[in-house]
Amino acid sequence: MPGTLRTRAPAWSTLLLLFASALAAGVEVGEPLGAALDRLAGSGLRLVYSTALVTPDLRVRAVPRPGPSVEMARELLAQHGLALEPVQPGVYVVVRAAAGDATAGGSVAGRGGAPVGDAAAPLIEVSILASRYRIDQQSEFAPVEITGEDLAARPGVDADALRVTRLLPGTATNGLSARAYVRGGRADELGVWFDGVPLFEPFHFKDFQGLLGILDPATVGRLDFWSGVHPARFGGRLSGVLDIAPRAWNDENHHEIGASLLYAHALSQGRLEAAPLEWLVAVRKSTIDQIMKLAEERTGEPEFLDLLVRLAWRFDGGSSVAAGWLVLDDGLTANASDDTERARARYRDGTGWLRGTWRIDDDLELRGLVSRTERHTRRVGTVDRAGSATGALEDRRFMDANTARLELGGRHGRVRYTLGGELMDHDTSYEYAANAVFDPLLAAALGRPDALSHDLTLVAGGQSYAAYASALIGLSPRLDVDLGVRWDRQDYRPGFDDSQWSPRVGIEYRPREGSALRVSFGHLSQPERPDELQVTDGDPQFHAVQTATQAVVALEHRLAKDQRIRAEVFDKRMSHVRPVHENILDPVTLLPEIEVDRVPVAPRSSRAYGAELSWYWEPRGPWSASLGYSWSEVTDHFDDSRALRSWDQRHAAVAGLTWTRDPWQLSGSLFWHSGWRRNDLRVEVSPEGEAQLVLSPRNAGTWPDYLSLDLRASWQRPLPVGTLQVFAEISNLANNDNYCCTEYHLAVPGDAASLEGERSTWLPRYGLIGVKWILP
DSSP states (O other): SSSEEEEEEEOHOOOOHHHHHHHHHTTOTTSBHHHHHHHHHSSSOOEEEEEETOOOTTOSSSSSOSSSSHHHHHHHHHHHTTEEEEETEEEEEEEOBBBTOOOOOOOGSSSSOOOOOOOOOOOOOOOOOSSEEEEEESSSSSSSSEHHHHHOOOTTTTOGGGGGGGGSSEEEOOOOOOEEEEEEGGGEEEEEEEEEEEEOOOSTTTTTTEEEEEEEEGGGGHHHHEEOOOOOOGOOOOEEEEEEEEEOOOOOOOEEEEEEEEEEEEEEEEEOSSSEEEEEEEEEEEEESOSSSEEEEEEEEEEEEEEEEEEEEOOOTOEEEEEHHHHOOOOOOEEEETSSEEEEEEEEEEEEEEEEEEEEEEEEEEEEEEEEEEEEEEEEEEEEETEEEEEEEEEEEEEEEEEEEEEEEEOOOOOOOOEEEEEEEEEEEEEEEEEEOOOHHHHHHHTTEEEEEEEEEEEEEEEEEEEEEEEEEEEEEEEEEEEEEEEEEEETTTTTTEEEEEEEEEEEOOSSSTEEEEEEEEEEEOOOOOGOGGGGGGGGGGGOOOOEEEEEEEEEEEEETEEEEEEEEEEEEEEEEEEEEESSSSOOOOGGSTTTTTTOOOOSEEEEEEEEEEEEEEESSSEEEEEEEEEEEEEEOOOOOOOOOTTTTTTEEEEEEEEEETTEEEEEEEEEEHHHHHHHEEEEEEETTTTEEEEEETEEEOOOEEEEEEEEEEEEEEOSEEEHHHHEESTTTTOOEEEOOOOEEEEEEOOGGGEEEEEESSSSOEEEEEEEEEOO
């Protein structure tokens, strides 16, 4: 570390401790930051810092609140984008803070550090709401839940930034899709934001399980995941939010190129020497042909490309302007192994944005954003399955969305606040035609007509407006309150006009250093956007706005300097649940809308509740580990019955272990969960001797439990120019069956007694190898 290294040792005399505490209370605005830290060092606090970080020109901007010396030091450092990291009991090192940094023992003014390289701490309000998890690009002395280094080391995740939810409690994933069901909610109830921009369906192959997210993990600087009540600025997704910040420039340019069995990629990040212009460019191109399996015995030929370009200009005083462009280009030809299903699809998406932050003074800043997203989809296919269904479809969708947002963020005394407004304009068109003929006996058992025919052309669009306010209030050195409210209004065509209020509140109490109790409560609303109409199921109408009321209680405690434990309980009650269509027998199909098992699901209300436990071990040695367990239940309530949801996962656990010693890094992840729900068809014989097909009660059955062991090894070696890294990983080492589906057909059309079923799984064992060249 460049610069002079200073260590401030504690004074041992009780009299000196009292005297130092009195001096600390006399910190003045404008005095050197180093002098203020030295003043705090006499109260039993040992600080280690470099003058390269705590430079002589840094000055105290605001007097910290009286309290424990570590809390006062955090407040002083946060004013300059710095933070404290404990290295052993009573000893702290001063480090650069991550964006939105928050630790269990932090205080209001000590939250929300600047991104690496920023000269001033951002004024954006940082929530203390429970159910928040973080991944950060920093790996040394970063007070985060999971570091970027940990993320890259975990098998089954490094290829896709959006798959990080697999590592965190409260989520259910099938292993094939990058989408996640968060705390019992549907997959479309998780919002994704990148660089402050809302992303609409940020997945490759959207209609084929959403196989891969569109963000290269190397482009991610920080990822915040809310699995419960989330801040008001993120809108109304009922289940959670992934808020992703781009990789931050850390005083060194970084370039890399690489290739694996999944994709080839290149990344460049740097800053001009002559001007404060930073760039981040990343591109990925698929390298697979028939390697990727859509499901057992179903193969495809996917081609995908994603591109990210981001430029940022930083001004003196903390202001900045950034422009970005994110592109997706997918093509897919997929056929069932027996050639009974064929599908072709093309997706072309683009999102461009311009955002700015203007620091008005030390306590006030203005933030603005404009963005435009265009999505173009074309999909065609046929089904020709004797004894089940025959049909064809053609699907064209054009979806445009423009977003404008303006926020004012500031602090006044013990309050950090955000006031914001948002406008979205949507323009969507659908051209959809589908027809299918089903076996009459199968259709009758599933409550479907013998045939369907859709020929729909629809133009939908309109505007949505929102205003929101939030405040983080420090009532005392140990007690903070987070208040937020959001008002949304929609004016969509055809024929939808509504508005909603969504309040939320969070309380954090820190009884002692390293411990925090958080309580959150919120009422969230999720209207149906014009691009989310279920036209492909013959339902072109807007439905009532879904709502969810959720309460969360969380306890976090640092067991030792290298161990943390976290426990949460939650209860989520959903009303006005939007009716959807599901394939209740075989969800892994290429053309789900024209399969015989596609049925409407229209609950009156739903409820999810559960408990989660997490443990993290992060020593300063070669080992690190984590363990998470969740117990939950999610139920749909109908007018005359109730049923567990298809992805109900009563018990789930994930464990990770990593060993690092240059030049090797070895890691493993163990995933286990209770079997998901299933539906069955069976043959019953009537008293008259006639065979009949009978469908079991909805989701009454259970698939077997699933256990998967994933392993990864990486090796790196310095080269004359840069560093070479080679990795290999294998998922589902034991090739355990993760059952998902049963495909039924009648061997003899019209004869119920000839019913046959074939089970299939989400994904079998598969491997991935790759190489990366990291350049200076």
